[in-house]
Every structure is written in structure tokens, then in C-alpha cells.
Amino acid sequence: MANIKDMAKQKELFSGGHRACAGCGAAMIARQVLLAAGPDTIVVSATGCLEVVTTIFPYTAWNVPFLHSAFENAGATISGVEALYKSWIRQGKYDKKLNFIAFGGDGGTYDIGLQSLSGAVERGHNILYVCYNNEAYMNTGVQRSGATPKSADTTTAPVGKVKKGKEQFRKDLTGIMIAHRIPYVAQSIAGNWRDLTSKVEKALSMEGSKFINVFQPCRLGWGYEPELTCEMGRLAAETCVWPLYEVVNGVYRITYKPKVKKPVSEFVKLQGRFRHLAKPENKALLDDMQATTDKNWEELLKKETFSAATQENAAKPA
Amino acid sequence: MVKTNTVARTGNEAMAEAMRQIDPDVVAAYPITPATEVVQIFAGYVADGLVRTEFVPVESEHSAMSACIGAAAAGGRVMTGTSSQGLALMAEMLYIAAGLRLPIVLADVNRALSSPINIHCDHSDTMMVRDAGWVQIFSENAQEAYDNMVQAVKIAETAKLPVIVTTDGFIISHGMERIDMLDDAEVKKFIGEYKPEYYLLNIEKPVTVGALDLTDYYFEHKRQEIEAMCQSKPVIVDVGASFGKLSGRSYGLFEKYKMDDAEYAIVAMGSTAGTSKIVIDKLRAKAVKAGLLKPRVFRPFPKEEIADALKGVKALAVMDRSDSMNGHEGPLCLEIKAALFDKALNKVLLNYIYGLGGREIGLNDIENIFGDLAKAAKGTGMEKVNYLGVRE
Numbered sequence: 136m137a138n139i140k141d142m143a144k145q146k147e148l149f150s151g152g153h154r155a156c157a158g159c160g161a162a163m164i165a166r167q168v169l170l171a172a173g174p175d176t177i178v179v180s181a182t183g184c185l186e187v188v189t190t191i192f193p194y195t196a197w198n199v200p201f202l203h204s205a206f207e208n209a210g211a212t213i214s215g216v217e218a219l220y221k222s223w224i225r226q227g228k229y230d231k232k233l234n235f236i237a238f239g240g241d242g243g244t245y246d247i248g249l250q251s252l253s254g255a256v257e258r259g260h261n262i263l264y265v266c267y268n269n270e271a272y273m274n275t276g277v278q279r280s281g282a283t284p285k286s287a288d289t290t291t292a293p294v295g296k297v298k299k300g301k302e303q304f305r306k307d308l309t310g311i312m313i314a315h316r317i318p319y320v321a322q323s324i325a326g327n328w329r330d331l332t333s334k335v336e337k338a339l340s341m342e343g344s345k346f347i348n349v350f351q352p353c354r355l356g357w358g359y360e361p362e363l364t365c366e367m368g369r370l371a372a373e374t375c376v377w378p379l380y381e382v383v384n385g386v387y388r389i390t391y392k393p394k395v396k397k398p399v400s401e402f403v404k405l406q407g408r409f410r411h412l413a414k415p416e417n418k419a420l421l422d423d424m425q426a427t428t429d430k431n432w433e434e435l436l437k438k439e440t441f442s443a444a445t446q447e448n449a450a451k452p453a
Numbered sequence: 454m455v456k457t458n459t460v461a462r463t464g465n466e467a468m469a470e471a472m473r474q475i476d477p478d479v480v481a482a483y484p485i486t487p488a489t490e491v492v493q494i495f496a497g498y499v500a501d502g503l504v505r506t507e508f509v510p511v512e513s514e515h516s517a518m519s520a521c522i523g524a525a526a527a528g529g530r531v532m533t534g535t536s537s538q539g540l541a542l543m544a545e546m547l548y549i550a551a552g553l554r555l556p557i558v559l560a561d562v563n564r565a566l567s568s569p570i571n572i573h574c575d576h577s578d579t580m581m582v583r584d585a586g587w588v589q590i591f592s593e594n595a596q597e598a599y600d601n602m603v604q605a606v607k608i609a610e611t612a613k614l615p616v617i618v619t620t621d622g623f624i625i626s627h628g629m630e631r632i633d634m635l636d637d638a639e640v641k642k643f644i645g646e647y648k649p650e651y652y653l654l655n656i657e658k659p660v661t662v663g664a665l666d667l668t669d670y671y672f673e674h675k676r677q678e679i680e681a682m683c684q685s686k687p688v689i690v691d692v693g694a695s696f697g698k699l700s701g702r703s704y705g706l707f708e709k710y711k712m713d714d715a716e717y718a719i720v721a722m723g724s725t726a727g728t729s730k731i732v733i734d735k736l737r738a739k740a741v742k743a744g745l746l747k748p749r750v751f752r753p754f755p756k757e758e759i760a761d762a763l764k765g766v767k768a769l770a771v772m773d774r775s776d777s778m779n780g781h782e783g784p785l786c787l788e789i790k791a792a793l794f795d796k797a798l799n800k801v802l803l804n805y806i807y808g809l810g811g812r813e814i815g816l817n818d819i820e821n822i823f824g825d826l827a828k829a830a831k832g833t834g835m836e837k838v839n840y841l842g843v844r845e
Contacts, residue, residue, distance in 0.1 A: 177653050179523065186663075192670045195661035200653040203663035204522045204549050211516035214509055215481060215523025215531075216653060222478040222507035222529065223654065231656060251519065254512030 139328065142170045146198070153196040155188040158361025160325035160351035160368065161267040162188070165238060168265055171332035172339060174199060176234040179213040181243030182206035184274045185267060207247035210255030210264065213237040217260045234339050235261065241268040241282035245308050256315050256344035263338045263345045266308070267325075269353035277356040281306045284376075285427070286420045288408045289356075299411060299420060304427065312346040313382050319345040321381035321390075325352060326368025330379055330390060337381070350377040358407020370402040375432040380439070386446055387439040396432070399425045454701045457633040464625035467595040467632055468534065468560045468618070469494035471602035473504055474640035477558075478529035481509035481520035486572045487622040488536035488562035495534075514539035518546035518557075525555035526662045528652030530606065532557065536622060537564035540578045544585065547615070551586025552678060553662060556609035556616075556647075559587070560602065563723065563774075564622040565810040573811020574622035576723065577775035579751070580784045586678055588616040588685055589752040591722040593708075595620075595630040597749075600702055603635070606644045607692045612685035614678075621724040623811065635700060643699055682753045689750055706755035708747040709762055711737060715744025717826040718763060720789055721772035722748050725807075725814055732819040743823050748785070756792035763793065768801035768830040770822045774808045782806075782838050801829050807841035818842060 148169035155162040161184055169176065177200045180186040186203045189196035204212050213235050223229035239248055244266040252264060271289050272278040279292040283301050288294040292301040312320045319338045323331045331349060338345035352367035354360065359367060371377035372391055376399060379391040400421060403409040412421045462470060468491045472480070480499075482492035499508040509524075511517045517533050525531040535543065540561055550557050565571040566578055579589060588608060592598040598620045605616040620626050635643070651660045666674055690705060697703025710730055712718060719729050726747040736743040746762055746769075748755070763769060773783025782790075786804040793800055803825060808814050818841055829835040 175656055177527070177656070187665055190661055190664040192664040192666045195664060197661050198659060200656060200659045201661045201663075202523065202526050202653055204519060204526075204553070205545060208516060208519035208546070211481075211511060211519035212523040214511070214516070215479065215520030215525075216527040217523075218479045218481065218507040218509045218520065219524040219527040219529040219531075220654060222505065222524075225507070226478075226505050229654060233654075233656065250512060251516050254516055257512070258509065 142332070145170055146174065148174060148176070148198045150196045150198060152194070153189045154191060155184070156355050156361070158354045158364045159188070160269065160353060160364045161185045161240070163325050163364070164265065164267045164331065164349050164351055167328050167331050168236065168335050169199065171335035172234045172236060175231060176236055177216055179203070179209050179216060179237040181209035181237070181239035181248055183240035183243050185238055185240065187274060206243055208251045209237040209239045209243060209248055210252035213262050213264070214255045214258065214260045217262055234263065237262060237264045239264070239266055240274070241266060241270060241280050242272045244268070245281040245306060253315065256312070256317050256346065259343050261342055261344070263335070263347065266346070266348045267351045268348055269351045269356060270305070271356050273353050273356045282308065284424070286409065286412060286424060288411065294411045299417060309348045312348070316385065317344040317346065318342070318384055319381065321347045322350065322377060322379055323347055324350045324368035324372055324377060324379065326365035327372065327379070334381060356408070358410070359405050363405060367402070367405065370397065373397045374399050374402045374428065376402050376428055378432060378435050380435060385442065387435070387442045389435060389439050399428050455635065455639050455699055457635055457700065459631060459633050461629050462595055462632050463627050463629050464595040464598045464620040465490035465562065465627065466494060467599040468602050468620065469498070470634060471599050472532055473498045474635070474637050475530070475532070475603065475606055475644060476504045476641070477506050477532045479507050479509065479521070479524035479531045480533060481511050481517045481524065482533045483511050483514045483517045483535070483539060485514070485536045485539040487564060487626045488534050488539070488560065490626070491534035491560050491562070514542040515546060518543040518550060521557045522546060522550050522553065522555060525550070525557050526553060526653055528649045528654045530647045532559070534560035534562070536562040537566055537578045541566060541581060544582055547582050547585040547587060550615045552674070554613045554678065554681065556613060558602065558605045558609055559615065559617045561617050561619045562622045562626045563619050571810040572622070574624050575774045575809045575811065579617065579619050580775045583752060583784065586614065586682065587752060588612065588614050588689070588750070590616065590618050590750055591748065592618065592620045592625065593724060593726045593747065595625055595628065596632045596702070598625060599632055599634065600696065600700065600704065603640055603643065604692045604696050604704065608685065608689055610647055611692070612681060612688045614681050614685055619723065624724045633700070639699065643696070686753050686755060704749065706750045706758055707762070708749060710745035710747065712744035712746060712762060714742055715765065716742040716767045717823050717830070718744045718746055718766045718769040719772060719819065719822060720746045720748065720769060720785065722751065722785065723774065725772055725774070728814060728816060729819050732816050732823065736820070736823055741823065754788050756788065756795065759789065760792040760796040760798060763800065764796070764798060766800065768803070768826040770803045770805055770826055772805050772807055776806050776809070803829055803835055804838045805841045806838065812842050814842065
């Protein structure tokens with residue numbers, strides 16, 4: 136388990152001086168993931184905020200080998216890197232143990248890069264894919280994505296005189312990844328370093344394809360003050376808008392259960408993208424968001440109970 | 454010259470055999486007619502332990518090229534194969550592979566692009582990516598397909614550019630021919646060991662690959678890539694000559710067949726060059742001074758050398774197995790015209806768009822073209838662009 140004192144003493148693998156916005160959650164995620172992974176790590180990134188702000192030539196924020204090729208192919212690109220590694224290990228040309236980590240935003244992961252990711256994990260490459268999920272296409276200026284929650288205001292599903300933001304629910308990408316039956320799938324947040332780093336450590340200790348969907352507040356796209364990023368992440372967990380859980384070889388474990396579930400409005404009221412939900416005429420939308428959050432949380436609790444029971448049954452002698 | 458083994462192989466088998474002998478670190482590929490066999494046969498070699506390659510059976514051609522880029526950037530010798538829609542789907546990644554200067558080798562079995570969907574040969578797929586920054590080498594037959602694949606590895610790694618080797622779909626890919634193969638050990642010696650300069654697996658010396666260039670650096674990096682393409686010309690010539698010493702089959706940028714005193718020349722790439730040679734032999738027996746210029750390397754385009762080789766002809770026919778949709782002529786014709794223009798050679802030049810979607814081209818067609826050239830040379834009003842064998 137990572138210890139914050141030890142981590143603070145480590146060499147920074149993700150250096151400061153990059154061009155991310157003040158209060159950027161993606162930079163925080165990348166830094167913490169690398170602190171947990173250590174220096175023997177190769178990173179691939181999809182096109183997106185993280186790649187743009189960290190690699191403006193001739194500068195780089197990456198003190199580990201880093202490759203970016205395109206937007207929709209981080210899964211396939213890291214597959215190639217890992218395949219070469221396997222080939223060299225087999226040929227006796229290489230003997231060091233390495234981690235292979237791919238980063239993609241929600242655009243590069245939920246949408247345009249979903250096929251590439253699905254292919255990579257179906258083939259079972261020994262990789263960890265980290266989605267820094269800020270719930271919209273932030274790099275191009277806050278357009279809706281498959282990860283954007285219902286009712287959020289984005290530039291391609293804006294709140295107007297008739298429309299009230301995105302009209303569809305966000306897709307459950309974590310669920311899609313669980314359905315691939317890979318050894319490790321988890322949800323985490325920017326704003327809880329211990330949760331994130333321990334999940335990264337656990338994922339990297341396992342062979343095969345691993346996936347972590349990290350909820351990443353974006354002060355620019357969500358419209359909140361930059362010092363609130365961690366707070367926003369924690370509120371997502373405390374309201375169960377973004378539950379923290381992991382699925383290890385098919386067994387669900389909720390890693391954080393709020394003693395008292397905060398109302399969704401606590402999370403929503405601080406964000407510009409949900410400003411319209413404060414209006415009395417939009418109360419139904421807010422109620423809908425609360426109802427969906429509750430339903431999803433109840434479902435998750437049941438899945439945890441069910442998979443634990445299945446485990447127990449499997450362990451019983453016939 | 455070393456001992457060779459004479460065998461019967463289709464074009465696809467010949468390319469797969471070359472890949473077996475090359476024994477690349479990684480092959481990532483996705484099936485598509487008529488290139489499927491190349492990687493399918495190769496997957497068999499992997500299953501039988503005849504190669505040490507890590508084979509990545511990806512879920513699309515886009516991912517195939519992306520995985521190739523990952524593996525090549527990581528430091529490996531990397532190959533793939535595809536055709537038509539597959540090459541089109543890869544197009545985005547082909548530019549990136551070239552821009553990152555990764556020496557990937559791609560076997561492309563030429564097939565028409567949709568729509569209408571068609572599985573047969575034309576050159577529209579390769580032409581679609583002609584400006585992607587890949588060296589492009591066309592093969593006339595299965596022997597050349599084999600020879601070009603072996604040479605491509607050395608060209609790519611020396612020039613630090615990716616290389617496409619093409620065959621004509623079905624005509625070469627599925628046609629059984631007699632080919633001479635080198636011994637496995639000779640191929641390995643010829644291509645040598647690949648030693649990348651910068652690579653991701655060199656964990657002690659971390660590099661950032663694929664950084665963002667803005668207005669201040671993009672142009673310089675592209676200029677370097679353009680220069681690499683220019684500099685690849687002597688590399689291709691050197692590799693072709695040393696391959697000749699080894700195998701007895703030398704290669705240059707293009708082939709001249711009975712061109713020394715030719716009055717009428719045909720310019721054709723791929724399998725049609727072979728058909729043309731038979732017609733030329735027949736016409737020569739009738740004292741017609743016919744010749745063939747077969748561009749082998751389409752990228753980089755050897756324009757000075759080709760213009761010099763066409764200096765003496767009275768009239769020439771440029772054969773395009775694809776169209777540029779520019780409303781006037783095919784892509785090879787444009788290159789040839791530009792080459793002639795730069796040497797102030799104003800020739801009688803006919804362009805033939807032929808063989809789209811696998812439409813047959815026979816000996817008679819080519820003989821008729823030489824007839825057209827004789828007429829055109831006398832100024833008897835031939836169409837500048839002709840669509841050969843199409844019903845209109």
C-alpha cells in the first residue's frame with residue numbers, strides 16, 4: 136500500500152511545468168498513477184488534454200518513455216508496445232519487468248477509442264488502461280461525449296430556450312469493461328490519492344488487462360473554482376454520483392460506502408454545467424438525476440452482495 | 454551469388470515466406486481479401502514455432518497499424534499486410550508512422566476501393582496513400598514480391614522510413630509461379646540485426662515520441678521527413694544492387710525493357726508490365742521499336758531518371774490502374790508529365806485508365822495501344838485520355 140511520505144520522496148515521473156489549467160484533475164491523476172507505478176513504466180496516451188498539455192515540443196513532462204500516436208487507438212498502440220516487449224522477452228533480448236499504462240480521456244475511451252480498447256483487453260495484453268473521465272470533450276472545448284451525464288450543459292448539447300442540455304444518460308463504460316471479464320476493473324476519483332494509488336498498485340500486481348475509470352473534475356468544462364477539484368471528486372463519491380468500487384476477477388467490492396449519502400444537489404450546485412438545474416422549472420431534471428443515482432447505487436450494492444454469495448457458493452465443497 | 458531454392462509459390466505465399474525468413478519481432482494484422490493469406494500463412498508459422506514473432510491479431514486495420522506503430526516505437530522490427538479498405542482505414546496511421554520515422558514494412562495486395570465494393574485488382578488503394586510518406590515499391594510478379602519484401606526491411610531501416618510493397622490482387626497474389634528463394638540464413642545475413650537509435654524499451658533513457666508540434670516546429674520536422682524521402686533513393690539503389698550480388702537479381706528505381714532504341718514506349722506498373730513485355734517481344738519480331746518503362750518505386754518518384762529514360766521515344770502510353778478523379782488523368786500520368794516538363798520534353802503522350810476493379814487487360818489491348826501510339830505520333834488525333842475496355 137502506498138504511503139504518502141514515501142511517495143513524496145520519490146522522483147517525480149510526471150514533472151511540473153506542463154501547460155495544464157490550474158486545478159486540472161487529469162494532471163493530478165497522471166502524477167499519482169505514475170507515483171504508484173514507479174519508474175519502470177511505459178506510457179501511451181490518446182490524443183487529448185493530457186497529451187497536449189504535457190508534450191508541447193521541445194518540452195515534455197514525462198520522465199518515463201512516452202508514446203502518443205492518435206486519438207482513437209491508445210488500446211491498440213499500447214498493445215503493440217507490450218507485444219514487442221513480449222517478443223524480446225521470449226527472444227532473450229530483454230529481462231526487465233515493465234508496466235504498460237495507457238491514458239485516454241472519456242472521448243478517447245468511451246467513444247472514438249472504444250473498439251481499440253475492447254480489442255486490446257479481449258486479446259488480454261498485460262496493460263493498465265486509465266480513463267481520465269471528465270465527462271465531455273474538454274480539449275476541443277467542452278462538447279458532449281458518451282460519458283456526459285444527462286442534463287449537463289455542453290457546447291454541442293447546450294442549454295437553450297427549448298433544450299436543457301444532454302438528453303441521454305451516460306453510458307456505463309465500467310460495466311462494459313466488466314463484461315470483458317478481465318481480471319481487474321475499478322472506478323476511482325481525482326481527489327482521493329489513496330484510493331487511486333492503491334487501485335493502480337493492485338491492478339499492476341495482476342497479469343492481463345486492467346482498466347480504471349477515474350472520475351476527473353474539470354474546472355474549465357464544469358465551471359467551478361480551480362481549488363475545488365479534489366472537493367468535487369470527493370463529492371461525486373459521497374453523493375454516489377460516481378461510486379468507488381473494484382471488480383477483481385468478477386468479484387465486486389465497493390471501496391467506499393458513504394455513511395450518509397449526500398444529496399446529488401450538493402454536487403450539482405457548485406458547477407456551471409448544471410446551473411440551470413437550480414431553476415424551479417427544472418426541478419424534475421434534478422429529481423431524475425437523484426433517482427438515477429439512487430437506482431445505480433442500489434444496483435451496485437446488489438451486485439456486490441450477489442458476487443460475494445456466488446464466491447461463497449463456489450468455495451463450498453460439492 | 455549464393456545458392457537459391459526454386460519453388461512454386463503464389464504471390465501471397467511468396468510474401469509470407471519472405472516474412473518467415475525476416476522473422477520480425479512483431480506482426481499485427483487484420484484479414485482482408487485478397488491479402489488475408491499473407492498474414493494467415495504467417496500465423497501458421499507462428500503456431501508452428503518457425504518464427505519468434507509476437508503476432509497480434511487485432512480487431513481492425515486501424516488498430517493493426519496503431520499496434521505496429523507501438524511496437525516499432527518500442528524498438529522492434531515490425532511488419533503487417535493489408536489491402537484496399539484496410540489500407541484506407543489505416544490511412545490516418547500511415548501518415549503517423551512516416552512522421553514518427555518508424556521503419557515498418559507493409560505488404561499491400563492492390564485491390565479496388567469501394568464504392569462499388571469490389572475485391573479485384575486496381576491501384577486505387579496504394580494511390581490513395583501515395584502522399585503518406587511511405588516508400589512505395591510495386592512488384593511485377595511473385596518473384597519480385599518476395600525480393601522486394603526482403604529488400605524493404607533494409608531500405609526502411611536505413612532510410613528510417615516505412616515501406617509499402619505491393620502486388621496485384623489475385624493476378625499476383627493468387628497466381629502460382631516459379632520463384633527462387635534464398636536460404637533462410639542468407640536472408641538473415643542480408644537484413645542484419647535491427648538496432649534502433651531511440652526506443653521506448655530503453656527504459657534508462659526515456660524518450661517522448663509523438664509530441665505536439667505547433668507553428669514553431671512542425672514545418673522543420675516535415676522538411677526532415679521530405680529530405681528522408683529524397684535520401685531514400687540512393688538507399689533503394691544500393692540495396693537493390695547488393696541484393697543483386699546475393700541473388701543474381703538486381704533492382705533499381707525502375708526497369709527498362711528494350712528501351713535503348715525504343716520509339717514507342719509503354720509505362721506500366723505491376724503485373725501489366727509483364728504482359729507488356731510479351732507484346733513488345735512480338736512487336737520487335739516485326740521490327741516495331743517498342744519498349745517498356747516499368748516504375749518499380751513510385752515513392753520517391755525517380756523523376757529525373759525516368760525523364761532521361763524516355764528522352765528518345767516518339768510517343769508513349771502511360772498506364773494508370775486507378776484514376777485521380779481530377780477530371781483529366783491518372784496519378785502515374787501526372788508524375789510522368791511533371792518529369793518530362795522539367796526536362797522540357799514535349800512528348801506525344803497518351804494516358805490509359807485501365808483495369809479498374811479487376812477488369813482484364815490482355816495482350817491484344819496492349820498491342821492496340823502500340824498501334825494507337827504509332828497513329829498519335831503521326832498526329833492523327835488520338836484521345837489524350839482513354840478508358841480501356843470499359844463499356845460506354
